Amino acid sequence: MTSEFGTATSRKVVRQLEDAGFEAVFVGGAVRDHLLGKEASDFDIATSATPEEVKRVFPHTIDVGIAHGTVLVLLDDEPIEVTTYRTESTYTDHRRPDEVKFVRSLNEDLQRRDFTMNALALTLTGKLIDPFGGIKDLQSRRIRAVGDAADRFHEDALRMIRAVRFASVLGFAIEEHTLQAIEENAASIVHVSVERIKVEMDKLWKGADSGKALEMIADTRLSEHLPLFPDDDCLLSNCAPYSTAEQGWSALMLAGHFSAGEIARAYKLSNREKDFLADVQNAFARRQSSRFTIDDYYRFTLDVLIATEKVWQSIYPAEPGISILEMNQMKESLPIHSKDDLQVDGKDLMEWASKRGGRWVGEWMRKIEHSVLHQIYPNDAEKIKEWFLSEYEHQE
Ligand code: ATP
Ligand code: MG
16 A cells, blocks of 8 residues: 555655665655545655755756755656755754754654654655654544654744644644643744744644634643734634635634734735735624625625624624525625626716716716616616716716
């Protein structure tokens, strides 16, 4: 079974490194996910060859992180990450190793990895290398730090967030000593860059067990040290599971009574994510006073409405909610879904009025958009023209 691991190209990369006299193995998440019976996508390779040696074996490579030992090998148009065995020494700032040292021993490389389930390696022939009991922990569905948990979190505090993100995605428990070390070191999360935290949070939100993971964030008091994280609030875990990261960020915003801008700044969200949150913020304000109106269904995407309603229902469980089906039907039943659906455009108006363009065109187009949306008249060029001519003459 395990001999079938990896894509044909990734297997070829391992074989060519071996043929050149080096060690090469599959490592990381793909090995773990394979043992859990899940599809893996990125097949990371670790090797005893130095980056320079890797580049001599393959004609096409890209230096993506050569200081950390990672070379991207391009073989048969497939990019494969190959990372030299390495150790990391003395972290003085809780987030970055002072020195990365390339080594020739796989065991030393596995030792620097965060959790036992992530410190497994698989050879081309299907042999598993498991120096820290990762398989046993996988079987008991347990996240356990490699070595002394407190030391490992002291080196790199992000590992605490990674622990809860794996708890969310895999539905695993965090082993007792590892959990205790998180409780004791929670405050050091402030040393980690928010960009790295966001990568893990995006994965955490989407995990099937995010509710439990969010409780762990509160229980370990990580919440007190994460940016804009409500700690006395179970809304976040009650709202879970989230089907997208945007839903999670929306819940965080609404649970803590923050604005879209505040969350976007604190977690360096993309503009697209920020716009989504701004829409949710507005939709939530609308929902506070009534059910969604025709204008709301027109203005907001279904995803925005779903994220908003999800949180609203958690806050007001006794009130009648709106189902996704109903929201979808309401959106579908609108006569138009955007301005582009209108049967007329500005040029038509100019022609009908025999007048040059100007601000008046936009104003009249907005009136038409509103009237068609509210079915005052149908989205029919002739009918719109009739209405326009009578109203326009009236007003001129
Ligand atoms: P995913 O499937 O979500 O990508 P993953 O385990 O592959 O999970 P990555 O962030 O892609 O996670 O990291 C790849 C591997 O690198 C991990 O399995 C782990 O062995 C190691 N690793 C990543 N981040 C750290 C870290 N902060 N400290 C120690 N080891 C790490
Ligand atoms: Mg990965």
